[in-house]
Amino acid sequence: MLFDVLTIFPSLFVSPLEEGILRKARQEGKIRIQLTDIRDFADDRHATTDDRPFGGGEGMVMKPEPLTAAVEKVRAAGNTGRVILLTPQGRRYSQEIARELATESSLILVCGRYEGVDERFRAAFCEDELSIGDYILTGGELAAMVVIDSVSRLLPGVLGCPDSAERDTFSRRLLKHPQYTRPRNFRGVDVPEVLTNGNHAEIEGYRFIEAVRRTLARRPDLLIQEEFTPQESRLLQKHGLLEAIAAVKAGPTG
Numbered sequence: 389m390l391f392d393v394l395t396i397f398p399s400l401f402v403s404p405l406e407e408g409i410l411r412k413a414r415q416e417g418k419i420r421i422q423l424t425d426i427r428d429f430a431d432d433r434h435a436t437t438d439d440r441p442f443g444g445g446e447g448m449v450m451k452p453e454p455l456t457a458a459v460e461k462v463r464a465a466g467n468t469g470r471v472i473l474l475t476p477q478g479r480r481y482s483q484e485i486a487r488e489l490a491t492e493s494s495l496i497l498v499c500g501r502y503e504g505v506d507e508r509f510r511a512a513f514c515e516d517e518l519s520i521g522d523y524i525l526t527g528g529e530l531a532a533m534v535v536i537d538s539v540s541r542l543l544p545g546v547l548g549c550p551d552s553a554e555r556d557t558f559s560r561r562l563l564k565h566p567q568y569t570r571p572r573n574f575r576g577v578d579v580p581e582v583l584t585n586g587n588h589a590e591i592e593g594y595r596f597i598e599a600v601r602r603t604l605a606r607r608p609d610l611l612i613q614e615e616f617t618p619q620e621s622r623l624l625q626k627h628g629l630l631e632a633i634a635a636v637k638a639g640p641t642g
């Protein structure tokens with residue numbers, strides 16, 4: 389998959405792309421990331437990419453010409469993918485959107501800065517707008533990195549263990565169960581017995597129940613649309629969790 393990233397700070401991306409799974413995915417040609425410095429497309433001596441807003445007010449607005457020239461360059465170089473602007477005004481990014489993007493063969497990620505980008509560039513070129521959450525970053529670069537990371541790990545062959553992406557939190561709407569590794573006893577606290585007895589059905593059941601408990605405690609909103617199999621429902625009943633789930637699904641007035 390090809391990611392073209394348009395930014396005024398290309399060096400922000402260098403280190404995150406040179407470690408771990410993303411580094412390996414790049415080396416193996418499963419992902420390709422091309423960084424374009426929007427400044428290279430400014431047409432004045434000072435390489436200006438922003439200017440004061442018409443109508444007055446705080447901050448600076450990214451000028452339309454360098455952004456447009458940068459998009460046109462990556463398009464001309466063959467990237468026909470969706471142009472996505474990273475902005476707090478975008479639709480809220482989620483695992484579902486990550487899965488949707490992972491089906492595409494290329495993307496163009498535009499990192500906004502300052503108070504935003506000129507509306508004429510946004511309207512003419514940005515086919516999608518994404519926000520990674522209800523908080524304001526200093527720019528779209530970290531958000532673009534979040535998109536690259538979360539999409540890349542869904543691509544075939546990127547994760548060592550192909551099941552991992554499937555089993556993750558949000559593949560189904562449950563948080564992940566608690567995890568333990570060696571030593572068996574750490575500062576007086578033992579690993580739960582069930583995890584050490586080798587009974588896989590029991591382990592699966594324990595993990596499922598702990599995942600539901602954690603989701604109920606931390607993110608009950610995720611359970612509203614979650615469906616359980618008859619076998620899961622029996623297990624939930626046995627652990628006294630069915631009523632709490634029914635209460636969440638019924639909502640505050642139910």
Ligand code: ADE
Pocket residue numbers: 474475476500518519520521522523524525526527528531
């Ligand atoms: N740029 C600034 N804040 C952002 C956010 N929350 N998501 C995406 N891009 C941003």
